[in-house]
Every structure is written in C-alpha cells, then in structure tokens.
Amino acid sequence: MRKRTFLKNLLALGVTATPGTNSFGQLLSSVEHVPASQLASDEDFWAGIRAGYRLKPDYINLENGYYCFAPQETLENFIGHVRDVNYQGSWYMRTLRKKNKDATAARLAALAGCSPEEVVITRNTTESLGLVITGIHWKEGDEAVMAEQDYGAMLNQFKLAEKRYGVVNKIVSVPNHPKSDEEIVEIYAKVITPKTRLLMVSHIINITGQILPVRKICDMAHGKGVPVLVDGAHAFGHFQFNIPDLDCDYYGSSLHKWLSTPLGAGLLYVKKGNVENIWPLFAEGKKEPNDIHSLNHIGTHPVHTDLAINNAIDYQNAIGGKRKEERLRYLQTYWTSKVRDIPGVIVNTPKDPTRHCGIGNVGIEGMKPHDFAKTLMAKYKIFTVAIDGSNVHGCRISPNVYTTLNELDVLVGACVELAKG
16 A cells, blocks of 8 residues: 555544654555565564554563554554544444444455455454354254364353253364374364254464464365354454455454454454354344344444554555565564474474464473463563463464564574573
8 A cells, every 4th residue: 555545544534644654654665566575574674664563671572462452553543533432422423333333344344355244343253253153043962063272262152052052062183283284174074963063163273373274174064064163363464365265154353463453353254144044142123134233233332443443454454464474474484493493392383384374382391381481571571371281382472563583583592591401
C-alpha cells in the first residue's frame, strides 16, 4: 500500500496520522519493489518497523503468541476511537455501530478471502470455537475428534459437551516431527466412525508452531461425512492463506494475536449453508435460517475495539502479509537452526519450512520447562512461556516483527549455556 493510500484510509476512519506516519510511509516506499524473501533479512528495514513499537526495556519479549500488542500507529487510533465513542455515546450506538461493525467484518472477510456473509466479529478464538462446539445439535453417543495438542480451553469445551450431552471425545496425538502430511491425516482418519459429528484441528499448533495440512484433513473428513472446525488462533495475520482454500466448515481466530489488534477481537467463519446447523448461544431476533448474525448476539460490547480492527488491517496491509510471513519464518529459522544440533537442546518444532512460521518451541534435556522459563527470565531477561505436556516439553518462543537478531542471539546463547549444564 502506498503512503498516500494508507493516509487516505486513516482519514476515512475519522482519525489523524500519528507522529511517525510520514517516516513509516517513507520506509515502506523505499522497499516497494524488494521481494519479500529478500526483505526478510534486511535488518535496517525491520529496525524501522521496530521504531513504531513502544517496548519495555526490562526484558526481551519472546511471548507474542499470547498477545501481539499493537504498534503505536494502531494504539493511538484505538485511543481515538475510545474517545470518539465516549463522546457520541448512545447516538453512536443507535446510528453507526451496526453499519461500522458490518463494514469492518467485510474487511476481515476480504483479508480471509471469503464472503462477508460468512464472517462475524467475536471477542476471541475461544468464543468463536465455543459457539460452534456448544451449538452442535449433539445426541448422546455422538463422537468428536481432536488432538491433545489442541488449545486447553477448547478441549475443556468438549469436556463440557461430554458432561452435558454425553458426547464421546476421541483424542489423538500429533507427532512433533511428522514424516509426511499423510501420516498426520491418517492419525485423524483412523479414529473416525459413523458416529463422528465433528472434527477439530489446529491450523497451527499453539505450543509448537507446527502448521498442519488442514486442507488434506478436511478432504479426508468430508469424504467420511464429517464437518471440520479449525482453530486458527495463531494463523490469521501470521502467514498467508485464504480460508475457503482450506475447505473447512468453521474457522475461528483471535485478532489480538498476529493481526495485533487491541485486546477483545476475534473472528468466526461459517461456510455458507452451515449456520443452521449451529444452535445460537444467546437468543437473537428473527433471522433468516443461514444468517451468520444469528450466532453473534452478545449484547452491548466495546465497539471501539471493532473500529480499531480497521487500523490493524491497514497496518498489516501497509507492511504486507507476505513480507510479515517471510520475516517471521526467517526469525524462527534463524534461532532454531543454531540450536537444533546442539547436544542437550530439544527443538519441538519441525525443521521443514512448510510446517512452521514464526513460532518455535525449545527444551533442555534434564530441565523442567517451568525451571527453563524461570531461568531465561531471571538470568537472561528473556520472557517466554513454559509448555509441559501433550508430548511437548520446553518453552514456546514467539518473536514478532520488531524482534532483532541480537535478541535471538541472547536466546541461542542461553540454550547453549544451559545445555552444557
């Protein structure tokens, strides 16, 4: 996106350019014709991007997987939206709220490559997927398929369905280093029976960063008459894809992760024709049977967050989704390639570049993940998160576009030192 278009979009949203916008536009213009793969290793360019973030100097933040906080560009616009909505009060809520939210959802749909009729804004992935899991017309004895590496909140949602409806949960385990896509597909295929009503799969496993062959899993499941729910919490805004290309039935994501919106924004995709298969969590007024908005009634909510999604999309488009993907994969490959062959270091993320992007996971032999994370913070000033379960024992490492190679070198040095005991 050219600087002029970027500023025009900001003004159309009723906000003014924040300090640094001119330099941001100039930075982007300077690399307009540089291939994304080449730009991934241009430290001067990414140092310019880093300048647009306010970063705590107390530690190196390698835990962006929970919440990719917004760059100043998005944050200042968000604060403006809070002020504006507060200024307009009920008038805004009764006259502009719905129109603006629908327009924002349409922009999300365009980013996802799907129809506006298939996307609504939620508050996070847990809400999006929970609406589907609890909304299925379950009967006692129906089966659901998922993996032990899936996000804990979603596994708990299926446990709730088990208690409430008598659903039988069939849990598989995905290997950290699969030999092929077919190996993964077969793991899911072998537990499907005529009683299977839903299969849930992670687009990218949150604890290891492994990207799964979702389209192949969907093709297999559909061949057996089973709909597929995809947990895309860490995929949307992280790497390039179109949801329809996955051919899944339902997809949920959190926008406060890799799209870097303010907290409290998510999306739910429901393929056309599938809405009527889901019972709404909250009652809505009369809607057409397959109107996705029937699943989206949550009452009064922080609409300024909805508005800020537009600014996050503008920022994402300005940098470029492909550039961002290439940079994140470059960062992850940079540090994992330096520690994979070190005795005592265990990398729980596949080496194949088609099976990962920005997230990685590393452990130290003989060291509990909690102790590893605690030591990284106390001794090396690296903030991350410990993962200890589901065949994954290590710390999740999730840098963002502002992360420098020098910061990752500190992580590499820590792994080398700790592996030596």
